[in-house]
Amino acid sequence: xxxxxxxxxxxxxxxxRIDINLPLDPLTKKIVSESRIKKSIPTIKALLEKGAKLxxxxxxxxxxxxxxxxxxxxxxxxxxxCLEKPIxxxxxxxxxxxxxxxxxxxxxxxxxxxNLRYLTEEVSTFENAIKLKPEEMEHTYLVRSLLPLCxxxxxxxxxxxxxxxxxxxxxxxxxxxxxxxxMEKEIxxxxxxxxxxxxxxxxxLGGAKISDAFGMMRQVLQTKRADLIxxxxxxxxxxxxxxxxxxxxxxxxxxxxxxxxVFLDAAKEYLEQYPEKIxxxxxxxxxxNGKRHSLPVExxxxxxxxxxxxxxxxxxxxxxxxxxxxxxxxxxxxxxxxLPFEEGTRRIWKAIAxxxxxxxxxxxxxxxxxxxxxxxxxxxxxxxxGGAMVRYLSGxxxxxxxxxxxxxxx
Numbered sequence: 001x002x003x004x005x006x007x008x009x010x011x012x013x014x015x016x017r018i019d020i021n022l023p024l025d026p027l028t029k030k031i032v033s034e035s036r037i038k039k040s041i042p043t044i045k046a047l048l049e050k051g052a053k054l055x056x057x058x059x060x061x062x063x064x065x066x067x068x069x070x071x072x073x074x075x076x077x078x079x080x081x082c083l084e085k086p087i088x089x090x091x092x093x094x095x096x097x098x099x100x101x102x103x104x105x106x107x108x109x110x111x112x113x114x115n116l117r118y119l120t121e122e123v124s125t126f127e128n129a130i131k132l133k134p135e136e137m138e139h140t141y142l143v144r145s146l147l148p149l150c151x152x153x154x155x156x157x158x159x160x161x162x163x164x165x166x167x168x169x170x171x172x173x174x175x176x177x178x179x180x181x182x183m184e185k186e187i188x189x190x191x192x193x194x195x196x197x198x199x200x201x202x203x204x205l206g207g208a209k210i211s212d213a214f215g216m217m218r219q220v221l222q223t224k225r226a227d228l229i230x231x232x233x234x235x236x237x238x239x240x241x242x243x244x245x246x247x248x249x250x251x252x253x254x255x256x257x258x259x260x261x262v263f264l265d266a267a268k269e270y271l272e273q274y275p276e277k278i279x280x281x282x283x284x285x286x287x288x289n290g291k292r293h294s295l296p297v298e299x300x301x302x303x304x305x306x307x308x309x310x311x312x313x314x315x316x317x318x319x320x321x322x323x324x325x326x327x328x329x330x331x332x333x334x335x336x337x338x339l340p341f342e343e344g345t346r347r348i349w350k351a352i353a354x355x356x357x358x359x360x361x362x363x364x365x366x367x368x369x370x371x372x373x374x375x376x377x378x379x380x381x382x383x384x385x386g387g388a389m390v391r392y393l394s395g396x397x398x399x400x401x402x403x404x405x406x407x408x409x410x
Contacts, residue, residue, distance in 0.1 A: 001179040001404045004043070004154055009052035011107045012151040015175070016047060017167050019157035019384065020058045020075050023364060024068050034078050035367065035376075036159065036384050041082045043156045043180040044110065048085070054110035055102050055150065057093065057142075057167055059160070061115070063123045069115070076112045087111055093118050094145035102149045116142070122165050134403060137170035147174055156180025158187065161388035161400035169403035177407035182384070187401075189360050189381035190392055193328050194220075198358065199227050202324040204317070204348065206233035207331020207365055212387075214263050215394040216330065221274050223395075228324075230279045230317050232309050232333040232344065234260055239280040240297060242267035247284075248301035279320070283310025285334065285341060292340040308334030309344035321351040327359040330390070332369040346373045353378035362389040 018040045022031050047054050061069030076089035087110035092098040098113050105111060116122045121132075121140040137143055143166050153171040156179070160168055171177065193201070203226045205213035213235040220226035231239045234255065237247060242264050246252065255261055271278055283294045286304035294310030295302055309317070314333075321327060329352065333344035352359055353374040361370055362383030376382050383389050391398055 001184075001407070002177065002409065003184060004046060004050075004178045004180060007152060007176060007178060007410060009047060009050045009152060011051055012053065013102065013105065013149055014047055014052040014054055014152045014154055015146060015150040015171060016043070016054060016056045016180070017153075017155045017157045017171075018043070018056055018058050018180075019159035020072075020079075021060050021068075021159070022075070023368070024070070026067065029068075029070055031074055031078060033368070033371070035382070037075065037078045038082065039182050039384055040156060041079070043154070043182055044079065044087075045083065046181070047154065048083075048108050048110055051107040052110075052152075053102075053105035053107060054087070055105070055146070056087070056110060056112045057116055057146075058112070058157075059116040059122065059167075062117055063125045069117055072112055072115050079112065085109075090114060094142050099145060099149060102146075116165075116167050122167060124163075127164055131164070132166075134169045134173060137166040138174065140166045140170065142166045143170050143174070147171070150175060153177045154180050155400065155404065156182045158183040158400070159385040159388055161385065161398040162391050163388075164399040169399050172403040172407035175408060176410040177404065179404055185381070186383055186385060186389075187392075189383060190389065192358065193326065193360055194223075194225055194393060197225055198325040200324050201225060201227050201326040202320055202328075202357075203229045204321075204327070204329045204333075205229060205231055205235050205331060206333045207363070208234050209331065209365075210235045210238060210260060210263055212330060212363070212390040214266050215390060217270060218266070219393065219395040221270060221277060226277065228277055228279065228320060230320060232281065232313075232317075232348075233331055235331070236281045236309070237284075237306065238263050238267050239271065239278065240300075242271055243280060245297055246301040247306065248303050250303050250305050254305070279316070281309050281313040282316065283312045284308070285310050285343070287338075287340045290340070292343065307338065308336075308341035311343075314344050314347050317348060318351045321348070321355050321357075324355060324357040327352060327355060327357045328393075329359070329361040329370075330363050330366055332365060336369055336372070345369050349373040362386065
């Protein structure tokens with residue numbers, strides 16, 4: 001993939017795809033974390049300083065995430081707070097108003113267009129139902145509207161790399177293309193985990209979205225990338241069930257009602273094939289009379305709703321983190337939003353912040369949990385991606401990476 005320094009953008013119109021899909025306050029719909037915007041700023045500044053007429057396209061929300069489907073006006077305000085020369089915003093992703101605004105741009109000026117998810121061809125339901133090939137996307141409204149106005153295409157949206165949408169994979173065939181600096185950093189950090197991890201390499205897999213954990217687990221165990229996997233959250237509880245422990249009716253009903261017991265067979269397989277590489281909790285935490293209690297797994301089953309690692313499990317995991325030379329984290333250790341159950345997540349983040357090993361974290365809930373307990377600067381790399389990161393670490397080919405590798409040169 002070519003980098004942005006390989007082209008001369010002076011007085012040329014550059015179409016920049018960024019990912020600034022941000023978490024919002026559910027009541028006010030205001031942005032609550034600017035992390036992705038801040039990570040995109042160096043690319044925006046670099047292209048403007050190179051004299052580009054900069055056209056930025058991005059999304060917020062989706063049909064499957066309708067509560068977060070809002071205009072990008074506040075996003076533009078956040079971007080401008082980081083720039084000396086402000087960019088303009090127009091609430092039109094590619095229609096006549098957007099086209100007219102692009103035509104008026106001068107060298108060193110930028111514009112952020114309206115939410116791409118206003119377009120049917122950009123939403124996940126369309127992608128899943130129609131399954132267009134990149135060459136077929138040339139006829140979509142977005143491409144037909146913006147292609148004649150642009151000279152170059154830059155993609156810096158690794159967080160959306162798993163999306164097979166026109167804004168992500170269609171322009172590479174039609175315009176000279178470069179990968180933005182943020183994308184290069186994301187791939188470099190993940191490759192350091194996947195290709196040349198310094199042993200011992202420890203993966204901490206927790207959270208409630210266990211499909212992510214199990215997808216990565218198979219890949220890193222089979223390829224011998226991970227020396228040790230520390231399981232927590234629902235992932236750890238599924239592993240305990242796979243080892244023959246009964247958690248109790250309350251917790252097992254919770255797991256089965258959500259269809260998460262489908263991972264039991266995979267858990268049994270991993271434990272049988274890699275018994276020395278997977279750690280499961282030795283105790284679990286529950287709440288009684290407003291206080292936190294730890295229960296050794298030998299005393300299971302119990303009629304409790306377990307929501308965190310127990311104290312002994314935390315101590316064991318802290319020791320493994322301290323001795324690790326490479327650390328990857330996806331998912332909090334427990335339901336940290338509830339006071340009695342934040343202990344595992346808090347202490348594990350503290351251990352990671354002070355660890356000597358190279359650390360990488362990713363995923364929206366993972367980053368939110370980290371921000372609550374440590375300074376993100378204490379982590380070596382914070383990946384902006386969630387789903388794309390999981391798929392990349394699971395060894396699956398991402399549509400964006402495939403498109404970038406075969407992109408058109410000047």
